Amino acid sequence: NAGVTQTPKFRILKIxxxxxxxxxxxxxxxxxxxxxxxxxxxxxxxxxxxxxxxxDKGEVPNGYNVSRSTTEDFPLRLELAAPSQTSVYFCASxxxxxxxxxxxxxxxxxx
Amino acid sequence: DQQVKQNSPSLSVQEGRISILxxxxxxxxxxxxxxxKKYPAEGPTFLISISSIKxxxxxxxxxxxxxxxxxxxxxxxxxxxxxxxxxxxxAATTTSGTYKYIFGTGTRLKVLA
Numbered sequence: 001n002a003g004v005t006q007t008p009k010f011r012i013l014k015i016x017x018x019x020x021x022x023x024x025x026x027x028x029x030x031x032x033x034x035x036x037x038x039x040x041x042x043x044x045x046x047x048x049x050x051x052x053x054x055x056d057k058g059e060v061p062n063g064y065n066v067s068r069s070t071t072e073d074f075p076l077r078l079e080l081a082a083p084s085q086t087s088v089y090f091c092a093s094x095x096x097x098x099x100x101x102x103x104x105x106x107x108x109x110x111x
Numbered sequence: 112d113q114q115v116k117q118n119s120p121s122l123s124v125q126e127g128r129i130s131i132l133x134x135x136x137x138x139x140x141x142x143x144x145x146x147x148k149k150y151p152a153e154g155p156t157f158l159i160s161i162s163s164i165k166x167x168x169x170x171x172x173x174x175x176x177x178x179x180x181x182x183x184x185x186x187x188x189x190x191x192x193x194x195x196x197x198x199x200x201x202a203a204t205t206t207s208g209t210y211k212y213i214f215g216t217g218t219r220l221k222v223l224a
Contacts, residue, residue, distance in 0.1 A: 004154070031210060040120070042200060042214040043155070050209055058211065090154055099145055100212060102154035 002026050006091050006103035013081040013110045021076040021106050023091030029101075031094045032074040034058075034066065036087040037105075043090060049074055081110045114138045115203050117215035125223050130188040132218045134201035137182065141203035145212070146175060146186050149198045158199070159186070162206075191222045 045058030094100035147155035
């Protein structure tokens, strides 16, 4: 059971480039989330999804987009990367009434 | 507006003693609270949770206390072990909605051998 898998683990982007952070879960969870963690800060919610085809903004959605075409996958798209998007990104999933399970994270640096 | 606050960025405790980590929240709609533990270069892992209908939940060495009137919860670890050294995040959510977790900024616990 792989749980929540994030790829890549590390990435360096140049300002203005775009990329997609991948997140996949094999637990058939309906709810999925993207968080970012900046140094010394908590986890801030970027986007979340309550099921395939349904997504909504979290606390810090600007500069990001998501899609949820299947239950398993919840990719996060960065368009026109900026230094302020340098962070560690965590994807999480959960069933309806229990705690969320997190992936290992993607460390992104924008230079 | 920080809805969930962990005012102690760090805490050092001697092995075998009690560790107490605190968390305050401002949104009275929150009715479910969780503690996550995070090691470096890993994702957060769930530790323990508590519903607002309870004031205490215990799991082995870990106990979470909830004081709804004060909007305060705490995590007690007894006895503390060196392997407990990690960053601890508290999180809050509402169960009548989309279950968005709002996290605090974390407390780095160091257990000294």
